[in-house]
Amino acid sequence: MKVRFILNNREVEVDVDPREILLDTLRYRFGLKSVKRGCERGECGTCTVLINDKPVYSCMVLTVQVEGQRITTVEGLVNDDLFKKIIVSFAEKGAIQCGFCTPGFILTAYALYRIKDKPSIEDILKALEGNLCRCTGYKKIVDALTSIRS
Amino acid sequence: MSKPDYVEIIEEIFHKYREKKTRDFKYIGKKIVRWDAIDKVLGEPIFTADLLKYIKNPVFVYSVRTEYAHAKIKSIDVSNAEKYPGVLNVLTAKDIPGVNDVGYVIPDQPLIADRKVRYIGDTIALIIAESYENAVDASDYVSVDYEPLEVILDPLKIVEWNGLEEKPHTLIHDERGSDVLSRYKIRVGDPKKVFNEAPVIVENEYRTPMQEHAYLEPEAAIALPEPGDAVTIYAKTQCPFDTRKAVAQVLGLPFNKVRVIAPALGGGFGGAEDVGNEVAAKAALAALITKRPAVVLFTREESFIGHSKRHSMIARYKHAASRDGRLLGIEAEIILDTGAYASLGPFVGWRAIVHSTGPYRVENAWIDLAVVYTNKVYAGAFRGFGNPQVTFAVERQMDLLAEELGMDPVEFRLKNILRNGDRTVHGQLLDHGVGLEEAIKKAVEASGWFEKRRRYNLEKDVYRRGIGIAVFYHGNSIGAEGADYSSASIIIQRDGSIILRSGVTDMGQGSIQSLINILAETLGVPPSYIRVEPADTSTVPDSGPTVASRVTVMTGNAVLVAAYKLRNRLNKLAAEMLGCEPEDIVIEAPNVYCRDDPENSITWQELVEQSFWKGIPLQEFGYYRAPPAEWDEETGRGSPYFTYTFGAIVSEVEVDLETGVTRVLEAVTVYDIGRVVNLIGAELHAIGGYIQGMGYALMEDLYYDDQGRVYNTNLSTYHIPTAKDIPKEIKAYFVEAGYYHGPYGAKGLGEPSIVGIAPSIANAIAHALGGKVNRDINKIPLTPDTLYMIIKKHNLIK
Ligand code: FES
Numbered sequence: 001m002k003v004r005f006i007l008n009n010r011e012v013e014v015d016v017d018p019r020e021i022l023l024d025t026l027r028y029r030f031g032l033k034s035v036k037r038g039c040e041r042g043e044c045g046t047c048t049v050l051i052n053d054k055p056v057y058s059c060m061v062l063t064v065q066v067e068g069q070r071i072t073t074v075e076g077l078v079n080d081d082l083f084k085k086i087i088v089s090f091a092e093k094g095a096i097q098c099g100f101c102t103p104g105f106i107l108t109a110y111a112l113y114r115i116k117d118k119p120s121i122e123d124i125l126k127a128l129e130g131n132l133c134r135c136t137g138y139k140k141i142v143d144a145l146t147s148i149r150s
Numbered sequence: 151m152s153k154p155d156y157v158e159i160i161e162e163i164f165h166k167y168r169e170k171k172t173r174d175f176k177y178i179g180k181k182i183v184r185w186d187a188i189d190k191v192l193g194e195p196i197f198t199a200d201l202l203k204y205i206k207n208p209v210f211v212y213s214v215r216t217e218y219a220h221a222k223i224k225s226i227d228v229s230n231a232e233k234y235p236g237v238l239n240v241l242t243a244k245d246i247p248g249v250n251d252v253g254y255v256i257p258d259q260p261l262i263a264d265r266k267v268r269y270i271g272d273t274i275a276l277i278i279a280e281s282y283e284n285a286v287d288a289s290d291y292v293s294v295d296y297e298p299l300e301v302i303l304d305p306l307k308i309v310e311w312n313g314l315e316e317k318p319h320t321l322i323h324d325e326r327g328s329d330v331l332s333r334y335k336i337r338v339g340d341p342k343k344v345f346n347e348a349p350v351i352v353e354n355e356y357r358t359p360m361q362e363h364a365y366l367e368p369e370a371a372i373a374l375p376e377p378g379d380a381v382t383i384y385a386k387t388q389c390p391f392d393t394r395k396a397v398a399q400v401l402g403l404p405f406n407k408v409r410v411i412a413p414a415l416g417g418g419f420g421g422a423e424d425v426g427n428e429v430a431a432k433a434a435l436a437a438l439i440t441k442r443p444a445v446v447l448f449t450r451e452e453s454f455i456g457h458s459k460r461h462s463m464i465a466r467y468k469h470a471a472s473r474d475g476r477l478l479g480i481e482a483e484i485i486l487d488t489g490a491y492a493s494l495g496p497f498v499g500w501r502a503i504v505h506s507t508g509p510y511r512v513e514n515a516w517i518d519l520a521v522v523y524t525n526k527v528y529a530g531a532f533r534g535f536g537n538p539q540v541t542f543a544v545e546r547q548m549d550l551l552a553e554e555l556g557m558d559p560v561e562f563r564l565k566n567i568l569r570n571g572d573r574t575v576h577g578q579l580l581d582h583g584v585g586l587e588e589a590i591k592k593a594v595e596a597s598g599w600f601e602k603r604r605r606y607n608l609e610k611d612v613y614r615r616g617i618g619i620a621v622f623y624h625g626n627s628i629g630a631e632g633a634d635y636s637s638a639s640i641i642i643q644r645d646g647s648i649i650l651r652s653g654v655t656d657m658g659q660g661s662i663q664s665l666i667n668i669l670a671e672t673l674g675v676p677p678s679y680i681r682v683e684p685a686d687t688s689t690v691p692d693s694g695p696t697v698a699s700r701v702t703v704m705t706g707n708a709v710l711v712a713a714y715k716l717r718n719r720l721n722k723l724a725a726e727m728l729g730c731e732p733e734d735i736v737i738e739a740p741n742v743y744c745r746d747d748p749e750n751s752i753t754w755q756e757l758v759e760q761s762f763w764k765g766i767p768l769q770e771f772g773y774y775r776a777p778p779a780e781w782d783e784e785t786g787r788g789s790p791y792f793t794y795t796f797g798a799i800v801s802e803v804e805v806d807l808e809t810g811v812t813r814v815l816e817a818v819t820v821y822d823i824g825r826v827v828n829l830i831g832a833e834l835h836a837i838g839g840y841i842q843g844m845g846y847a848l849m850e851d852l853y854y855d856d857q858g859r860v861y862n863t864n865l866s867t868y869h870i871p872t873a874k875d876i877p878k879e880i881k882a883y884f885v886e887a888g889y890y891h892g893p894y895g896a897k898g899l900g901e902p903s904i905v906g907i908a909p910s911i912a913n914a915i916a917h918a919l920g921g922k923v924n925r926d927i928n929k930i931p932l933t934p935d936t937l938y939m940i941i942k943k944h945n946l947i948k
């Protein structure tokens with residue numbers, strides 16, 4: 001089936017099997033390696049992407065469902081100011097170990113900050129709940145995100 | 151015999167900087183943004199599965215696994231699977247060209263099961279197909295005729311208490327004639343006499359669960375066929391050299407035809423030790439047979455049943471003490487369940503026995519430990535490696551004793567802990583920094599221990615608060631497990647940039663940053679000058695495995711040795727160029743000058759260029775080898791590890807009596823790591839280790855049905871902590887007691903950071919629930935239902 005959508009500000013069209021998940025489309029057809037496969041069942045958040053600015057597990061979405069939608073991954077945000085602020089805070093606060101979960105966290109945080117520039121700690125914890133990290137213990141991720149509250 | 155030069159260098163540096171405060175260094179112990187941080191936030195690093203993007207025409211390899219946890223294989227028919235569309239080959243045990251074994255320590259684990267299957271994850275055939283889907287679908291057409299055997303899941307069906315003798319049972323490893331994998335003991339002093347006369351004796355039974363690493367990157371390997379029957383493999387492996395050995399053995403190839411490269415690893419925690427060998431061997435086999443790139447990718451469910459776990463433990467401990475609170479003796483029997491295969495079980499058992507009395511002065515001990523097989527998922531390396539299990543039991547015992555004696559748990563510990571100049575239970579003299587007392591005092595002060603301990607005693611709410619402490623020690627590196635060495639190469643490029651190569655891997659733990667900090671400090675260059683190459687078996691000598699908290703100490707020493715030699719050469723040349731003594735040269739790249747004359751400087755690049763023209767070598771290889779460990783199998787006496795990391799953890803919890811739900815409110819961790827080399831990395835261990843340990847204490851366990859099938863094989867049924875579970879505050883402090891054979895005095899922290907967590911939380915829960923309950927807090931995880939049963943039993947809520 002042919003599907004058209006906006007990927008990182010570019011209009012794209014792909015011909016996919018109706019069962020193909022967005023995660024595979026992004027990784028294999030578009031070579032976007034920031035989108036990780038950690039479980040393929042909506043449990044870990046490593047495959048997080050933004051669909052119309054909302055964080056979504058791309059493993060739980062069929063590619064045919066995103067017809068006409070706007071998909072964003074970290075590759076599409078490199079020139080965005082809010083994004084830059086978030087990644088700098090992650091790097092400087094040391095919110096990173098293996099990095100497998102990191103792009104997912106960044107997108108989730110980005111989506112949160114787009115709608116709230118002063119989220120409370122509870123807002124942050126709630127937003128991050130759907131992204132697992134086995135290395136850092138989350139603390140420095142939360143610290144990074146509280147440090148940029150304007 | 152004179153000392154090797156590398157030992158002299160490490161000692162010289164240690165003594166030279168011993169009194170220098172960490173805050174006065176330029177890079178050591180500073181908050182330095184890790185080398186790969188920006189790449190990682192951008193999703194740039196290449197993890198194994200990302201390489202699929204760069205290879206053409208791959209084949210996919212799928213492991214067909216057994217339906218039975220214990221059965222004989224009578225026959226196997228793959229002919230229908232071979233006919234399935236897209237299938238290229240179906241391999242069984244007989245197709246393996248070399249030795250069909252990937253056992254890590256002993257050869258007990260076939261890559262593809264041949265005679266029998268021993269647990270639910272055993273591979274019985276490999277399907278190689280054009281697509282992953284083809285391979286999975288074809289697996290339905292492999293038919294196996296099994297003869298099911300009794301499934302044994304309880305280690306107490308293998309051995310019994312009072313001697314840990316083996317019981318008659320259906321043998322899992324009939325080829326070995328026994329299902330006891332290994333036994334260890336400690337025989338010190340005269341415990342019989344002590345226990346006959348001791349005024350205070352406390353005994354209890356303890357259980358700890360099988361914990362899953364749950365690293366977020368599932369296992370992956372990609373193998374590329376090379377000319378001359380050679381193969382290059384990219385794999386998720388912590389230990390590329392061990393992987394190479396395993397693959398070479400399976401393929402029947404010499405080591406130099408097998409090249410293993412470890413790209414970025416999405417977590418390891420010990421779990422990527424042996425399964426790395428298995429996935430690499432499967433991919434390599436398929437690549438050599440098809441002459442095409444071959445890909446192995448595990449799903450999360452396969453990862454759960456397909457890689458090793460933390461050994462579960464059942465132990466009986468008996469402690470004797472004098473009325474005034476002196477520990478007199480310990481008797482214990484400890485059983486570790488290694489599941490279907492040995493993996494690193496023999497070494498885990500050894501580390502467990504070494505640490506089985508805790509960081510205390512113990513003069514009388516009689517301890518037996520057996521590692522036994524069952525039909526569970528095999529257990530192997532997991533951060534802490536046997537020590538979290540025994541430390542849970544020991545530290546619970548210490549709280550029971552303190553209560554029995556009417557003493558505060560902190561005071562009781564302070565009366566018995568190891569200090570500088572003491573001997574461990576093995577008789578090892580602690581002749582350098584023992585920062586345990588300082589760590590305890592710091593943790594007590596930072597947590598407000600005494601006041602809270604008193605205040606929480608009086609609480610009567612449905613939300614009960616409690617505060618608990620646990621202390622521990624942890625031997626660094628591999629001790630008596632094998633030859634303990636490491637190495638690293640530093641190559642200064644002609645433009646002044648630097649390449650650092652070694653065979654150790656980065657799985658996120660951060661010790662590579664420690665290497666960078668050591669190198670930067672020693673040479674006098676900013677960390678940004680340094681690039682780290684991934685571990686590649688064909689470009690560096692074996693640096694030993696990336697395990698056992700050994701990288702900062704062992705590879706750190708190797709880096710320091712190489713950097714020291716380079717620095718001496720550069721100082722000499724700079725002294726000639728600038729006209730002063732070599733020891734007066736200051737390198738603060740890009741500037742190089744004489745201490746007394748900073749105005750008159752040359753640049754780092756000029757110095758490098760001049761070295762090039764003068765033929766002064768700009769590369770150096772560093773090597774370090776630890777002295778052999780000593781261990782007497784009969785008595786447990788000796789010097790098992792060259793140094794120990796010490797720690798004290800205080801946890802504060804709140805238990806909801808109506809639901810049994812525990813929340814950790816606050817925690818303080820204090821670790822003596824000799825010298826803080828990588829501050830952010832050390833803090834990340836303190837916090838990340840805490841949260842992983844909190845999962846171990848409160849929520850994580852693998853559940854089996856009676857046929858050995860695992861119920862919870864994904865992250866929605868196997869719960870690990872999320873951001874919402876973390877305590878409000880985790881304070882991380884470090885004590886720097888200094889180790890004369892560590893780089894600038896440093897010791898390891900990777901594994902130690904989980905060891906004391908679960909007992910500190912359990913002790914806090916016991917405090918929250920009050921005295922009567924103490925003995926019943928003897929098993930982790932302390933899930934809400936477990937705690938609720940205890941709360942009910944003691945009528946804490948009507
Ligand atoms: S891969 Fe999508 S949530 Fe885990």
Ligand code: FES
Nearest residue numbers: 098101133134135
């Ligand atoms: S940094 Fe490794 S999982 Fe988050």
